[in-house]
Amino acid sequence: xxxxxxxxxxxxxxxxxxxxxxxxxxxxxxxxxxxxxxxxxxxxxxxxxxxxxxxxxxxxxxxxxxxxxxxxxxxxxxxxxxxxxxxxxxxxxxxxxxxxxxxxxxxxxxxxxxxxxxxxxxxxxxxxxxxxxxxxxxxxxxxxxxxxxxxxxxxxxxxxxxxxxxxxxxxxxxxxxxxxxxxxxxxxxxxxxxxxxxxxxxxxxxxxxxxxxxxxxxxxxxxxxxxxxxxxxxxxxxxxxxxxxxxxxxxxxxxxxxxxxxxxxxxxxxxxxxxxxxxxxxxxxxxxxxxxxxxxxxxxxxxxxxxxxxxxxxxxxx
Amino acid sequence: xxxxxxxxxxxxxxxxxxxxxxxxxxxxxxxxxxxxxxxxxxxxxxxxxxxxxxxxxxxxxxxxxxxxxxxxxxxxxxxxxxxxxxxxxxxxxxxxxxxxxxxxxxxxxxxxxxxxxx
Numbered sequence: 001x002x003x004x005x006x007x008x009x010x011x012x013x014x015x016x017x018x019x020x021x022x023x024x025x026x027x028x029x030x031x032x033x034x035x036x037x038x039x040x041x042x043x044x045x046x047x048x049x050x051x052x053x054x055x056x057x058x059x060x061x062x063x064x065x066x067x068x069x070x071x072x073x074x075x076x077x078x079x080x081x082x083x084x085x086x087x088x089x090x091x092x093x094x095x096x097x098x099x100x101x102x103x104x105x106x107x108x109x110x111x112x113x114x115x116x117x118x119x120x121x122x123x124x125x126x127x128x129x130x131x132x133x134x135x136x137x138x139x140x141x142x143x144x145x146x147x148x149x150x151x152x153x154x155x156x157x158x159x160x161x162x163x164x165x166x167x168x169x170x171x172x173x174x175x176x177x178x179x180x181x182x183x184x185x186x187x188x189x190x191x192x193x194x195x196x197x198x199x200x201x202x203x204x205x206x207x208x209x210x211x212x213x214x215x216x217x218x219x220x221x222x223x224x225x226x227x228x229x230x231x232x233x234x235x236x237x238x239x240x241x242x243x244x245x246x247x248x249x250x251x252x253x254x255x256x257x258x259x260x261x262x263x264x265x266x267x268x269x270x271x272x273x274x275x276x277x278x279x280x281x282x283x284x285x286x287x288x289x290x291x292x293x294x295x296x297x298x299x300x301x302x303x304x305x306x307x308x309x310x311x312x313x314x315x316x317x318x
Numbered sequence: 319x320x321x322x323x324x325x326x327x328x329x330x331x332x333x334x335x336x337x338x339x340x341x342x343x344x345x346x347x348x349x350x351x352x353x354x355x356x357x358x359x360x361x362x363x364x365x366x367x368x369x370x371x372x373x374x375x376x377x378x379x380x381x382x383x384x385x386x387x388x389x390x391x392x393x394x395x396x397x398x399x400x401x402x403x404x405x406x407x408x409x410x411x412x413x414x415x416x417x418x419x420x421x422x423x424x425x426x427x428x429x430x431x432x433x434x435x436x
Contacts, residue, residue, distance in 0.1 A: 023339055023424075025426065027427065028426075028427055028428040028429060118427070169350070222341065222342075225342070225349065226341065226342030226349055226428050226430065227349060227428055227429060227430050228349065228350055228430070229349060229350030229351075230344060230345070230348040230349040230350060230351065230430075232344075232348070235343070273338035273339065273341075273365065273366070274338060304424070305338040305339060305422075305424070308422040308423075308424070309422075
C-alpha cells in the first residue's frame with residue numbers, strides 16, 4: 001500500500017512501494033504490481049525492496065537528491081481481507097552539507113476487497129492506512145527528512161478495470177487501476193503566532209489534511225498473447241507489461257505548508273510465476289515535485305505461489 | 319540489511335517453484351489464428367500442470383452453440399497440456415473458453431478466438 005506523497009514538503013519523500021496484487025486477477029485480467037500507487041488486490045506478497053531516486057526541487061540552487069529503500073509485507077487474514085506493513089530508509093544528499101539519513105515512519109494498512117466482477121474484469125477494494133509518527137527518524141534529522149511529527153489516518157478506495165469486454169481486440173489488453181484517499185491529520189497544523197524577528201507565522205508540529213490519489217494504465221502482453229493474438233513471441237516478451245502511472249497529492253485544509261505535487265512514471269513490468277520486477281522513470285509534474293527525472297525500481301515476491309501451503313495462504317479460511 | 323534482503327531474494331529466486339498459477343503458454347489452434355483445415359481438437363499448453371478434473375475447455379461457434387465433445391482430458395506427460403475434442407467444424411469463427419485449476423489449486427481463466435477459413 002503506497003504511502004504516496006503523504007506529507008511531503010520534501011518532495012515525494014513518502015513515495016513508497018506498493019503492495020498488492022499477488023496475482024490480482026479479475027476474470028482473465030491480471031493487474032500487475034504498480035510502483036508509485038497501490039494496486040487493488042489483497043494478497044500475500046512482499047516488495048523487497050523498492051528503490052527510489054529523485055532529485056529534489058531546487059529553486060535555482062544546488063540540487064539535493066533523495067534516495068530511499070522501501071520494504072513492504074502484505075498478508076491476507078481472510079481471502080479478501082489483509083494488512084500491509086511499510087517502512088523504508090532514506091538518504092538525502094545535500095550539496096555543501098552532510099547527508100541526512102534515517103528510517104521513515106512505520107505505516108500499517110488494513111484492506112478489504114468486497115467486489116470482483118470476473119466477466120467485466122473489475123475489482124474494488126477499500127482500506128485505511130495509519131502512519132505512526134516518531135517511529136522513524138525524528139527530531140531535527142526527522143524534520144530534515146520530512147517525517148511527520150504527528151500520526152495520520154488515510155481512508156482509501158482502490159479499483160482495477162480490465163478492458164477485455166471491449167469489441168476492439170487490440171485494446172483488450174489494456175487495464176486501468178487507481179486509488180484515491182483522504183489523509184486526516186491526527187494533530188492539525190496551526191499557526192501559533194508570528195516570529196518575533198521576522199514576523200512570519202510560526203506553526204505547531206501538526207500536519208494539514210491531504211488529498212492523495214493516482215492511477216495506472218497498463219498494457220499486458222500476456223493478455224494479448226493468450227486472449228487476443230498469439231504471435232509466438234518469446235516467453236520473456238509475453239511476460240512484459242508496459243505501463244504509465246500518475247500519482248498526485250494536494251493539501252485539503254488550511255493552513256498548510258505543502259504544495260500540490262504530481263509525479264508521472266512510465267516504465268515496464270516483468271511478471272514471472274513467483275516474482276516481478278518493475279522499473280519506471282519518475283518525471284516530476286511540476287517544480288514542487290522535483291527538479292529532474294528520477295527512477296524507481298522494485299523487486300516483488302508472490303508468496304501465494306512461492307509458499308502456497310504456508311505464508312502464501314490466508315490465516316483464516318472465511 | 320541490504321545484504322540480508324538480497325540474499326533472501328536470491329535464495330527465493332534460486333528455489334525452483336513447485337507450484338504456481340497456470341498461465342496460457344500456447345495452443346493449437348493458437349489464440350487469434352486462422353486455420354485452413356478444421357481442427358479435430360483444441361489443445362492448450364499451460365505454464366504449470368493442471369488438474370483435468372477441476373478444469374474445463376468449452377468451444378462455441380459464432381451463434382454460441384457448443385461444438386466440443388465435453389471430454390476434457392490431459393494430453394501430455396507433464397500435466398501441462400489440456401485438450402478437448404471437436405465436432406466437425408465448418409468455416410467460421412470459434413471461441414475457446416477455459417477455466418483451469420493448477421495442481422496447487424490456483425484458478426485461472428481465459429478466452430480466445432480462432433477462425434476456420436474456407
